[in-house]
Amino acid sequence: MAELEGFERARPRARLGVGAAIVVALGALAVTVGVGVWRGLGDPAPVSTEATVAISTPPAPTPAEIYVHVSGAVREPGLYLLSEGARVVDAVGAAGGFAKDAEPGAINLARGVADGEQLVVPVAGEAPPAAAAPGGPAGGLVDLNTADAAALEELPGIGPALAARILAWREENGSFAAVDDLMAVSGIGPAVLEGIRDLATV
Known part of the structure; x- marks a missing residue:
């Protein structure tokens, strides 16, 4: 009977020891979690430098x-x-x-x-x-880039042969950039060019 009474008196102590251990364990866990959260808040988020977008102003037309x-x-x-x-x-x-x-x-x-x-x-x-309308007939300017053979022949010094050469040059090389470009056409020299300079345009 005495042994049974000693056992009953010892049970609350044992129960108290187990409860204390659980409380200590939970406290340690809480401290660990709190430290982890604190460290996470203290560390700045990594900044990526790989995706750097350059903003440029488009050139004016x-x-x-x-x-x-x-x-x-x-x-x-x-x-x-x-x-x-x-x-x-x-x-x-x-x-x-x-x-x-x-x-x-x-x-x-x-x-x-x-x-x-x-x-x-x-x-x-x-x-x-x-x-004067560009490319017009006699009395106006003859547009070297749009005139046909008849209009070109109205220029002084330009006959059927030279008119055909002008048309052929235009077909092969594109538009004339200036009246002086007529010098590139075979058969047209400085004298012919000077005679038509004020009568032609491009």
Whole structure:
């Protein structure tokens, strides 16, 4: 009987020891988890440097260009390359401005100029020339890039043979970039070119 009483008194201690062990184990687990979470918060997330995207501004579009033949009472007559949308004032400025004997009031400086146009600045007291249509017949400019054989033959010094050579050159090489390119056509020399320079355009 005494042995049984000793056993009963010992059971609460044993139970207390097991419970304490469980509490200690749970506390250790909680500490371990807490340390892990703290370390995770303290470490910065890795930053990838592999996917670096370069942002660039696209280049501005280049404005189109046109050829305008400026002649008459200007300081430097000739063929000039202007930006599309240019006006008569721009063409005259490219040609060095008005000559001393020019009649500026005879032309509209604000008018836009077209590709292949011939701008003639009249001399003081001279009537302004009628607008010439590029590639037109006699009385206008002959467009070397669009004229047929008949229109080419209206140019001084250009007969059927040279007209055919101009058409053949154009077929093989494409458009003329300037009237002076006629020198590349067999049979056309400086004298012929000078005679048609002010009567042709491209």
